[in-house]
Amino acid sequence: MTYKKRLDGREIDEPRKIECKVGIVPRADGSAMFRFGDTIAIAAVYGPKELHPKHLENPEGGLLRCYYNMLSFSVSDRIRPGPSRRSSEISLITKESLAPVLQLEGFPNKVVDVHIEILQANAGTRCAGINAASMALAHAGIPMTDLVAAVSVGKIGDAVVVDLTKEEEDYEENGKKAATDIPVAFLLRSGKLSLLQADGKIPPEDMKKAIEMAQKACIKIGEEQKKALKALK
Amino acid sequence: MEITTITKKRIIEYASQGKRFDDRDLLEYRPISIKFGVSNMAEGSTEVSIGQTKVIAGVKLAVAEPYADSEEEGNLMVTVELSPLSSENFQTGPPDVFAIEMARIIDRGIRESGIVDFKKLCIKKGELVWAVMVDIYPINDDGNLIDAAALAAVAALSSAVFPVLEGDKVSFGEFTTKHLPLTKDVPITLTFYKLENSILLDPTTREEESSDTRVSIAISEKEGKEKEPIINAMQKGGCKNAKNSPLTPEEMSIIIDVAVKEQRKIRKILEDALEEKKQVN
């Protein structure tokens, strides 16, 4: 069965409506909001700053720490506040997706903290978080070689699509899971990948196609991020 | 950089003349804005801004067994997560004692006012009741988080609706248009800050850092022509610089009198916002 027309009427390579804004947390050194349709993420950056406890210090360069968290009411079934295995893993892959562009050698023994909160979730939250964090880091004046953009692509039925909704992630055929979710992040100028995850069956050729589609979508996302940063007064 | 002693001296000096750096009166609040429906998965959600201080609150409902000592009543839980996103002073990890204190101050204000009719949250006596969970997250801290958080919590409750219930299971993500069973006893929380000999409301970060102690008062108004104010809860607490100076009974009396008067202004802002929301819907 082909999944031709998407449940919300989008084209297969069309991301949901994107909205971004920079500077939404005045107290932070840098901050931003990123939105894919119904999924809203905000990020705030504090740093470079002194690192405590001291034994975590790295004399070769600054440390990057990322914290991803979902608001308890961001999903339909309330999440008990506090870290979970899922949020710990997402915090890690968020950090790994951003680290390659940050130049923290000039800040030995210091730390840059990135805090991401998901206000509303309809899939693609880790990607929205990375997009918000990328803008927030730039806004904070952290030396960066590139901006990072992320989007989830996936295989639904036999279509490869961009920016899945929760409904699409949960898509089933004949009572069996028929959707694979693939979050991807790209360094915009170099065109290299800094994040790739996949959870489901997907033929190798479709995976390559998915990566290609993700890159195209990330270029569009990068344009929106750039616009938001340049709109700063 | 935290406030310096010389700036603090100026703030206190100016306050003793009844003036503030941003030209407000000592009892004047910064512009307050209340937005509803900021998180569409919640049964009710608001974003409250007081000046640059911004707080988001969400209400989630679930079904549960009632507590043994209140078989015909639903229950309420208020949580505050002081996310380090909103201030460099907050840490990651489980809620620290200040987050817990703030949540309990707000909880008492709501619970003791009687605004939530717990009996009407009963589905089946002794077996199934509604559990109401209010979760509050500051987004930007520029002083007076307690009042912003309390207002966000009450506004979120006032705008919350029941989710769809099928038998004894909730269909999360599906909402009814039925509002929570709330009475007209709406608690408004005002937190007073003392700077040496001056008492003020709604401090900015610098003013909070210059304070000696704070007193939160939750007040609701009894129905009827007179709209008699009644205190629901009070808490005297410490300030950011770890000070918690004692107060005289006279100072406490002044705070109570002022609270009774000033809460009407905040109440009106909330009522107007709820009215506007009704019109829009």
Add this chain to the structure above:
Amino acid sequence: MEASEIKEKESKEEKEESQPRKIVVPGEVLVSGQAYLPGEGTRREGKDIVASKFGLLQIEDRLAKIIPLSGVYMPRRGNTVIGKITDVTFNGWIIDINAPYGAFLPASECSGFVSKRDISSYYNLGDMLIAKILEVKSKGVDLTMRDKGLHRVEEGLIITINSNKVPRVIGKMGSMVNLLKDSTGCNIVVGQNGVIWIRGNDIEHELLAERTIKMIAENSFVEGLTDKVKEFLEKHKIKAK
């Protein structure tokens, strides 16, 4: 400099101030070609000069560099900074200079005599000092008070702005800060670390200075800023009591 050269430089500076600068983002191509050189905040990639920071692009004499709009203060030798004493040790004071760098003022770098037995009687916890950076080391910064204009601050207001806005608040040859001083009657010392001391005849004038400085920091790359500042000062002039 010859009179005609001076005039040319002045009109060039005026033009510079009124030219709207372009905001660039990390990874953005700034200019292309071997004729250009990569300055601060940029790097060369092949024939392109690319931004390595968020900020304003400045191209002057073939040098492309980024003027940062945000980011922490990076201490430099010779900078005048304003800091707060956060600890007293046996031979000096630890100072918070509002940067992710520890700063230390050795007792030996004070202009007067400091009794080793009672260091805190000279300067104590919480005191605000106008100091100069002697040396920047990997573990922190060394300060000195032995120079003209360096002293403890007794009264007034201390405010902070992003250190990247400091050049605008000072202005070319101090023109902006002098305008502020004259219009508000306040003594103003602008630390390179973004910490500013204001001391006036009364709080109202100090607050006017603070507001104007905040306004400059928020509009640091707007065209015709000097005129806007003059307008602002005129508009908020304090009426004689």
